Amino acid sequence: MKRGFFITFEGPEGAGKSTQVGLLLEHFRQKGLPVTATREPGGTELAEKIRAVVKGHDGAERMHPETELLLMEAARSQHVREFILPRLEQGVSVICDRFSDSTTAYQGGARGLCRAEIAFLNDFAAAKLVPDVTFLLDITPESGFARTRTRSETAGEFDRFEAERIEFHRKVRRCFLELAASEPDRVRVIDADRDPQSVHADIVRIADEFLV
Numbered sequence: 031m032k033r034g035f036f037i038t039f040e041g042p043e044g045a046g047k048s049t050q051v052g053l054l055l056e057h058f059r060q061k062g063l064p065v066t067a068t069r070e071p072g073g074t075e076l077a078e079k080i081r082a083v084v085k086g087h088d089g090a091e092r093m094h095p096e097t098e099l100l101l102m103e104a105a106r107s108q109h110v111r112e113f114i115l116p117r118l119e120q121g122v123s124v125i126c127d128r129f130s131d132s133t134t135a136y137q138g139g140a141r142g143l144c145r146a147e148i149a150f151l152n153d154f155a156a157a158k159l160v161p162d163v164t165f166l167l168d169i170t171p172e173s174g175f176a177r178t179r180t181r182s183e184t185a186g187e188f189d190r191f192e193a194e195r196i197e198f199h200r201k202v203r204r205c206f207l208e209l210a211a212s213e214p215d216r217v218r219v220i221d222a223d224r225d226p227q228s229v230h231a232d233i234v235r236i237a238d239e240f241l242v
């Protein structure tokens with residue numbers, strides 16, 4: 031049986047990843063491709079519990095960057111083995127909202143942890159799984175936040191990452207763009223500061239190359 035495709039979406043806050051994941055999922059379904067969507071951190075019962083811990087505020091006790099890194103990797107380890115790999119092996123394509131590149135950009139680029147150690151842990155947690163294609167939805171922190179702030183304010187709270195200063199998010203974006211420059215075949219940069227349908231049209235053009 032042919033293995034499913036593994037497609038990831040990456041980008042700073044407010045880039046519209048979840049909207050685009052939903053639109054691509056629908057596009058693949060209409061083509062009759064077996065497909066599912068998931069997210070990181072999360073995607074299984076246990077990994078969703080880790081998500082709540084890692085995104086939540088820690089009260090008086092500050093979460094250290096190393097702890098944050100290991101929680102992200104623990105969630106990934108569970109998600110890859112429990113959810114993603116079994117589906118790929120059954121021929122189901124998996125679209126994932128964030129994956130290892132987010133760890134490189136957030137815990138590496140922005141928190142400043144050692145990139146070589148992160149690369150090792152990413153491989154270990156992901157069982158060396160690498161996406162077939164990654165859509166990097168690129169947006170400036172200013173534009174991205176204009177979107178999320180409205181959403182988070184409505185929900186009444188910023189998570190620990192949204193609450194970081196703008197400089198943190200500039201570093202995240204810079205690191206994502208560096209990753210794309212170093213792996214241009216896998217990581218495709220999409221200008222996300224446009225209406226969702228135009229963004230979707232660009233994604234579909236690239237994704238359809240894979241639907242052979």
Ligand code: TMP
Pocket residue numbers: 043069070071085102127128129130132133134136137191192
């Ligand atoms: P989101 O998917 O709703 O944007 O929330 C996930 C948050 O977690 C987001 O701020 C990025 C952050 N994150 C990391 O810092 N490292 C990671 O490895 C992943 C997957 C997410």
